[in-house]
Amino acid sequence: MNQALKPRTIDELVQAIEWAVAGVHPLELIGGGSKRALGRPMQVERTLDLSAFTGIREYEPEELVLTAGAATPLAEIEAALDQKEQMLAFEPADYGALLGAKAGATLGGALACNLSGPRRIKAGAARDHLLGFHAVSGRAEAFKAGGKVVKNVTGYDLCKLLTGSWGTLAALHEVSIKVMPAPERTRTVLVFGLDAEAAIAALGDAVSSPHDVSGAAYLPAALAARSQVAYVANAGAAVIALRIEGIGPSVEARCATLRAMFAPRGDIEELHSMNSRQFWREIRDVAPFAGDARALWRISLPPTAGARLISTVRETLVSEAYFDWAGGLVWLAVAAGEDAGAAAVRSAVAALGGHATLLRASSDIRTVVPVFQPPAPAIAALSARLKESFDPTGVLNPGRMYADV
């Protein structure tokens, strides 16, 4: 275990990175440390522990903006938002149970990895919610981008670039995010007994309807059985779940319409507040695959391609999968083996368009299998130039995304 650098001020953060740059000492950036098992394993000398940059700095609910230290625990942010009946609309996941991490996730970590939950189909991704940031680049320079207002096109949108950069461009220490009103009511319409192909059609019909569905998932029977929600677990059938959120009368009316719309296709049930929230937490946190030893792929692809993907993979691999994002996000578990079935998974994805990320596997496998979809050569070259523009000596999370980034 290396000894961590733990800067307490921005000056100290700059000095720490200066030190790393001067001697080319590669650093692993951590906030809470909950996502250390994600991405490619790195060869680093030191950990750069950013956990001192914490606390909510400004929160004005009526401006829909919150500014906080990047390492502020998500739980703290969510508690503060909850008090004002607001939320992070992109529904950041907690992969603690999935990855066996004890530490809690931080806001900066959620943004750096751009991992969005079920509401992504309606409210956008993490990347759509970062309004501005302060960071120190791999050039050991403190800089900022964006602002603290919800509408801003001043200068290049570096917020987008930093979101999903997995700490390879700069060390975030303060972020401003867009927050949204929390829905008054949440319900979920369940439709039972459809196979994957029929499910894709049903999910598509639901999100193409004007009923403003804010979550659209499908669990095959075996995975539904793992739910803590009795209505789901005890059904003994595959489950389609359609979440409806908003003001009371509207939620009731829309649920009724959806029930009528899907009644001809299967048995119908409706989850109310607590059950509905529990169910979508499970989908968000990939609970159906927590606590098993298989390798896990997170596959983003055109929504109609979900069923074809799993049937193609099944031709060569024993696998189990569920859909989120109306079929546009497939969580696929396969036996870890030596390579987590990478060849079969990636060739199936390549044929359909999209990308597969190896979200959970041993570090040995993540060393030999590219964790992120290998980009086209021109994109790889451009990404390398971008990395160099922020971090020319490659001291920030080197190799976390790709071998040379």
Add this chain to the structure above:
Amino acid sequence: MKMPTPDEFTIARRAEIAAGLREIIGEAYVMADDASLKTYESDALSAYRQMPMLVALPGDTAEVSRLLAYCAQHDVKVVPRGAGTGLSGGALPLADAVTIGLGRFNRILEIDYANRSAVVQPGVANLAISKAMDAAGFYYAPDPSSQIACSIGGNVAENSGGVHCLKYGLTTNNLLGVEMVLMGGEVIRIGGKQFDSDGYDLLGVITGSEGMLGIITEVTVRILPKPPVAQALLMGFATTDSAGQCVAGIIAAGIIPAGLELMDGPAIKAAEEFCHAGYPLEAAAILICELDGPEVEVEELVRRVGDIATACDATSLRVSDSEAERQRFWLGRKSAFPAAGRIAPDYYVMDGTIPRRCLSQVLNRIAELSAEYGLQVANVFHAGDGNLHPLILYDSNVPGELERTEEMGGKILKLCVEVGGVLTGEHGVGVEKRDLMGEMFTEIDLKQQQRVKCAFDSEHLLNPGKVFPELHRCAELGRMHVHGGQTPFPDLPRF
């Protein structure tokens, strides 16, 4: 406003370059005569004009690729142009550059309802996308005021907004992918029909990069089912303060309207004279609040918003009872710019964003500036997201008035930054706000942005002179100035 000094060597080679471009895209599509070039001398920020050296109108991606490869090889600058409706001079030509117009890229290639996406060429007009899918019950959400004319490629370049972006987002939140040609001629594809791109969010950084990173040749947008019902409220207030409180009250009540627009007294009067929308002329401010969604939801929200308005001392309150009336409420707002054009020979549109709570403070200060400069101002405000458009009325035939207008505009934008806002909410920096960038960003901030530019275009050939007040060579920007080894912790750090 100073543009980079034109390169005489390039201008001297003009005929040779024209011949080179003609070889690639054909005689008819390269323009060199003054009459043709004149069409391209400005975008919608018409105070700034410059004849381009040449104009090229490629017809497909391969031609764009070969044009850019030629220009890179011969060290010729390029200014990309969509429909030319931009308001910040992003498409202002350069005397030593080829303007590349994307007008021939005018086809909708595919509408994929099942995946809720559409693939379109960059020259397609914003509104044409929604029209093409209207019958199927879908639309493309971002709706800039110029949506009849502005192109989707230009929307991507500027990250355009519109009155509905509080609820539905800006262009950047509604894109799935692009095909783009880099300055060397390399064609890259980013994203697709899936929700998230992998790797660095190149799509995110390209959107709003004002034509400086590449030329967009294809766009995949996200499309949405049309909301079944839309209804608008028209509310009058005796002070802008109470109108501002009403806005804060609506948001605090957890309501995100589809549109929430504020107009001040002068804007109301101008609009009313122009199109007789039925606005209350005695009001100091009006709010137009549009709610959309399922019928039962809209009905309930209209009631709630009405209650909030009453609690904020609204002096008048009308709810649209037909689609025609809803359109009429919007008519005045949507014609605010031409209406201003009727009461003054010229008007200058500003575009700052401010924290909403500072609205009254900012409007009061603008009124003071208006008195000080002797220039009338009408304010329209995307109140939901704090995006303020003061329209300064002036007469360019009065010597010195344009200069005073620009000076006053600069002061308004600085004010926006002072109160915690930003220089531009949706129109872009272009040349217009370029020299104000230092108000918001440090030298270090700006240099990091320029390094991103260098990763795409290392010779500064694409649209130089825009966005950044100072051009630094990429080699110079790349240098590191780290005190090698002198840092205060050779052994392990104090922290």
